[in-house]
Amino acid sequence: MALRYALLAALNETPATGYELSQRFRTRLAHVWNASHQQIYRELGKLHEEGLVSAETIPQADKPDRKPYHVTDTGRTALRTWLATPQPRPATRDPLLVKLFAGDCLDGAAMAEELAGLRQHYRNRLRAYRDIEATWFKDPATLPRRYRLQHLALRRGILGAETWLRWLDEAQQAFSGTDAD
Amino acid sequence: MALRYALLAALNETPATGYELSQRFRTRLAHVWNASHQQIYRELGKLHEEGLVSAETIPQADKPDRKPYHVTDTGRTALRTWLATPQPRPATRDPLLVKLFAGDCLDGAAMAEELAGLRQHYRNRLRAYRDIEATWFKDPATLPRRYRLQHLALRRGILGAETWLRWLDEAQQAFSGTDAD
DNA sequence: TCGATCATGTAACAGGTTACATGATTTT
């Protein structure tokens, strides 16, 4: 359900083609919602059928046609309605934690390697987020509301990554050395 | 993919019926992996077909039959193989953060209420986790490996909930007062 | 010339949710 509203929100910010949207999801929205281009095109099709977005096909000489979408009034209303409805928290589903429940079947050395990879992963994310924060949200208090809200989402990404790193400090200690006991 | 290994891990710990498994997923595994009873029965069926688990039906006088499953050797091997394979991080998909991206369409008062609910939610979780920690993992260093690993998963739940509460401190400030600007 | 990126899709499948079904036992 939420994908369609993520699309509406993104298009409400700026009209865009499917391709441009899929880029935004990969970059600016990566810490918010993930979606592949296939999913995006499919959902855009449905939104179009239902009249929540509309599109003009702009033919281009010697280039494939552009097909930018924008939100209709109906779409904006639907978005507002959804926004006002409290959403349940997403379910927790983490394969890494499943592994920790496997107990004696778990090989310590393999797990130690995986945790090292994880640390790298979250270190990279954290650096990327902090870069964005430093360049775009320098002085949050003076920002217009829109950007303050986006900053809040970014903050969530930052705190999340920091917490994973702190957890890794605990976890790697448990897997360090000779995997004793 | 991971659900089947969560089931194998749970059954490897202790054999159980579908019903008992769905209870464990709701309680002890809630911070690790969520699964409904429908999903569990379906997956158990597949695992049985593929010979990774086996079951005896135990008829009971004046009660519905019990059908406890346990992991076979094939199952245990499959579990070990999966455990040794690094898993990609799950994609981020949070409707709450989507809302923050909707910018000017977002109603501040409604959001403030939702955030208040969230705070309650994570406060409850945190208390529950800490209770479990205090009663079952009093002295982690002396615990056998199995339980140290489960403790690590619980720690992840605790740190996660604490972080949400800290984020809420930042977020609620932004939505407090008269939703100005 | 080869691979990457631009640009838009279709099709099949796997995983997860919602709704429905049934019947006994225990608690309020």
Added chain:
DNA sequence: AAAATCATGTAACCTGTTACATGATCGA
């Protein structure tokens, strides 16, 4: 007497993933 919990499922649907398809342009 009604509601919750025990206990086991089926069916339809929605969402997300993987694989495939096509063709142009641009930089190494």
